[in-house]
Amino acid sequence: MLKVSGINRFAHIPCRFIGTSCLPTIYALSTPPGQRSAIAVVRISGDHSKYILQRLTNSNKEPTPRLASLRKLYHPDQKENLLDTSLTLFFESPRTFTGEDILELHLHGGKAVTGAVLKAIESLHDLKKGFNIRYANPGEFSLRAFQNGKFDLTEIEGIKELIDAETETQRKSALSSFNGENKLRFLQWRSQIVDNIAKLTAIIDFGEDTEIEDIENIIMNVESHILELRAVIQQFINKIERSNILRNGIRIVLLGPPNAGKSSLINTISQDDISIVSQTPGTTRDAVETALNIGGYKIIICDTAGVRDDSSDVIEKMGIEKALKKSESCNLCLLLVDPNNMPLIPESLKQHLASPKFQNSDKIIVLNKIDTISTPEDLNHTMLRIHQEIGEKIPILPISCLSGEGIDNLTTDLITKFQLLSDTSDESNPIIVSERVREILTNDVIYGIDEFLSFKDDVVMASESLQHAATGIGKITGQAIGIEEVLGVVFSSFCVGK
Ligand SMILES: Nc1nc2c(ncn2[C@@H]2O[C@H](COP(=O)(O)OP(=O)(O)OP(=O)(O)O)[C@@H](O)[C@H]2O)c(=O)[nH]1
Incomplete structure (x- = not known):
């Protein structure tokens, strides 16, 4: 027979449901500070939310919960001092984000308006009269929501991820x-x-x-x-x-001889003038990283110094070394080839391709400038020569940054690669925790x-x-x-x- 002393030994009281009613009422500007904007939202949470509304509107009228209302806001101690005309929204506890009473003031954006309203709220803090009101600490609204059992920690962290999401895939995974x-x-x-x-x-x-x-x-x-x-x-x-x-971004390194079109490719994919394109070989001398959004994926693409065998310039040599090193730690390396070069791939790049350090990297050969190849036979011949030179069958994608030919295929192939790299090719969403x-x-x-x-x-x-x-x-x-x-x-x- 099981012996236990009293059934309430089994009562499970989650420690976080301690309530927050004894805590100060908090307020904060919830939209970015110090910026001109059409609207700025000030959020207030806590027992004194309704009091703040009544004092700012200079009226004892009970607000109707969840009903937006256009009200004039005054300084509480200077009744004639109109601060702004604002859309006010009152949410009654416990059916609110924090579980407490919440007031939202949708003000006209801009430093002076928000500054005046925040100062007016601050002036309502009066401990002697029992009004404990202060500016919120970072994340304090979410903390209150957690303390009141509105969300667990994974959901709270999900909100942060959602706000931080920069791309579509990040957004979807944060939502889960x-x-x-x-x-x-x-x-x-x-x-x-x-x-x-x-x-x-x-x-x-x-x-x-x-x-x-x-x-x-x-x-x-x-x-x-x-x-x-x-x-x-x-x-x-x-x-x-x-x-x-997905959170950190897929790291792509562009590698290739000078003038192969690495900078042009970044500009073509991003449809922007991010990298300097010039006829002068060796324009890019350092590894330059740019964040891009390709097909909803966050990409960190790195333009590198062109690799050549006969460089005597110390700075250029350092740039080439850096380029090769970068390609060893990326998620995907795009090796750009210019069909007009002879050999197509410099010796040092061939050695790099064969080196054990580079074996695990995912690679695609991008054969650029196909607008300079006259016939399909010549194109096939060039592709065959590339495979002969490197001695292995890395996939080749023919493109022209100049005419745009093959760019759609390249983008589609890249997105398929990103799906594989981030495990987002199946039906289920990626998991960001x-x-x-x-x-x-x-x-x-x-x-x-x-x-x-x-x-x-x-x-x-x-x-x-x-x-x-x-x-x-x-x-x-x-x-x-x-x-x-x-x-x-x-x-x-x-x-x-x-
Ligand atoms: N015909 C043709 N020219 C191109 C193409 N793509 C780039 N170019 C030209 O090739 C030259 C070099 O292009 P870049 O993009 O600067 O080449 P890069 O590989 O970044 O060069 P470095 O910075 O020197 O390593 C420029 O004059 C471009 O206009 C293309 O598809 N077809």
Whole structure:
């Protein structure tokens, strides 16, 4: 028979639901500061939001929640001092972003208007009268939302990713965190681990009354569940690592002899004059990085010094060395070839292509200036010569930066490559999570599971290792886990008292 002292031992009270009503009312300019703009939004959250509205509008009228209203705003102590005419929106707690009363003031943009309104709100701070009002700290609105149980940490981090998203793929992946897809996933994993801890706890507490064979079966069963879960979590971590490329940008290096058209290619792809194009060979002498958006992917493209064998210029030589080095650590190298050169590829570049350091890089040969090739036969012949010179079959894409021929094909091929590199070619969205989450998954969750697998003959240690993994997931979402919860699961899902 299970002996526990009082059912409320199992009550699970998430520690974050402590409420924020005792905290100061906070306010902040939620649109970029110091800029001229059509509108600027000041957001206020806390118990005194309604008071602030009433004081600024010089009226005791109760605001209708969620109804936009055009109001004149005055300085609270200088009734004639009109500050602005503003759209005001009041949201009543708890159905708000922070869970507190929220007031939004949609002001006319510009330093003077926002400055005057912020000063007026500041003047309402009066501790003696019980009005604790202050400017918000960075992220404090989201912190309040978390403290009031509106979002878990993964959703909060999703909001940050969403705001930081620069491209379409980053936006989509941030949305999957923000929408709670990751939260659901983590909660499922955690509950699976807790279920299995519960089974082990039952053996620890009631093993003496249980047949050895039954105990062995339970342990085997737990082990097989945890092994399956480990594979799923590892797959998720692998996907995060591939998706990380979306946040940091896919690194492309352009390599090739001087005058092959590297700078022209950047300008053609970006449809902008980013790089200097000139007939003078050796115009680009250093590695120059530019961020681009190609097909919704963030790309960091690096224009490099043209590689030639006979350079005697020290600076140029340094530039060439840097170019070759850069190409070793990129995600994709585009090797530009000018069909009018003889040989097509300089000796030093051929050696670089064959070097072991460069073997793992993804490469495409871009045969530029095909407008200078007269017939399809000559084009085929040039492509054959390239493969003969380098001795391996790297894919070749013929283009002309001048006429635009082949650029669409190149772009399509690049996007397919980006999908593969970032693992976004399947139906599921990429996964962008914070570094914090990635670290906890590896250092706590996978670590705890591996410890469990190594201790499986020692039920107590095995159970503690799983507890470590579950606590790790609790850290990710911001939820605490206690032994009460484990006992709660034992109590509710096991008929231990037989
Ligand atoms: N006919 C033709 N000329 C091109 C094409 N692309 C580039 N050029 C010309 O080739 C010359 C060199 O182009 P760049 O883009 O500066 O070449 P680069 O590889 O960046 O040169 P470096 O900076 O010297 O390494 C310029 O005069 C371009 O106008 C093309 O597709 N066809």
